[in-house]
Amino acid sequence: MDVRLDGETQLFPIVGDPIAQVKSPALLTGIMVARAFNGMVVPIHVSAEKLEEFITSLRDIRNVGGVVVTVPHKPASLALCDQPSERARLIGSVNVMRRLPQGGWTGDNTDGQGYMDGVAARGFDVAGKRALLVGVGGAGAAVAYEILQRGASFLAIHDLDQTRRETTIAKLDARFPGRVGAGSSDPTGFDFVANVTPVGMRDGDPLPVEADKLTGREFVADAITKPEVTPMLKIARDKGCNTMPGLGMFNAQADILVDFLLGQGATVTSTAN
Template identity: 40%
Template structure:
């Protein structure tokens, strides 16, 4: 096969560029999703991964700002909070959460940031029959994704929400903000899952072999719903242990597809996975 045959024939000098920015990106599925969408909708665009380490984010943004055909970016760990420094305007979701996971690059050069991890997580849970409404929820992790999920779960009608993080002050600050914004019974506390109907892992624990468990699976209540937002091909140790405990589990796939619905709408595309219903985000 020659070089010309190996190239994607739809990429031309007018092709718009979208990117996925993060570190690591080995398990990333967004480029496949977007490129399939672009092909189906006959859009002259392509999505590529940008592997950018934390210390190189400023240099990356400087170069990206000079790229005239860059139309948008999806942003993942560890850049969801620091990328706030580099956008010109924040959507209401990003202002509320203090993080972003998508950037729309406007024709006039402005960058607008938003975050849909929370709405996507709740939508994915709804699709799987695991809606958090009227349930007690333990959320472990209060970073960018965790913060978004906290606001969304509380807004979706959780009966009570406990937020746990290795940084206890950050968890307490987030709990206070979510409580004030939503009126939900929200507090911070230890990562003890006993008695909770829903447990959500919004930490990176489980992405690497040998990671500690985000919660003690022996403390899980049998029959509880355990959502691990890590989007991996194989069940994480938490999900395997939870299943052995008699819990219902959900991986990161539904959240990934759910947040993609809202992120792509923000970027100007219509994406409806598997014909599933798409309610407006909270």
């Protein structure tokens, strides 16, 4: 089925700064087409200082049904949502917004769902397991929430920004008491090891964890899509670990994003802003 473009087409901007790197517009549009929905996801380059003005202007454009948000706008977009989900409020960011029937926006963060759905698709269940997470920026905080939501017995968080790490731990401990604390780059004793930082994208990057200490029994996941197999994942595979590359998160999250944009799938619990 071909993409339809006419006066009834619903538009869904994906906003970021920069935006040239995004791969999702064609994928998300293709899912809408496959569902026989007349919609299109369009990349829009918006600077941080113009984000609020841009999102506000979309309220008056009636054929804009929602917005996908990418870096660096996820934290700032939370304040622009009239009804953010409980998850988005705790995480402190949104990556998708949908127009409400009465106007305004409801928002959620699906990064954690996509990451952990990708892990689950490769046969690993985090419930009852000990997890180490490196990086709690916008996507990392969402993954942290989802690891605990899915029943991990304990989550250790490692982030070079200690203030961000401690703030995230405090928020998560209020929601999941006694199951989250500070970690390090040492993966010893963990069943699940997750990187949600850019470390590994560039030649010469250090490893996000001390991969030489992996034993082969851990499941190791990464959020990086290029290279598809990061140096950390290569070492993990060589040691016998099962792994998920960033494309696993990318592909798993696509249907979740479209579900939210079109108001399909599970209902999101929202709180008033």
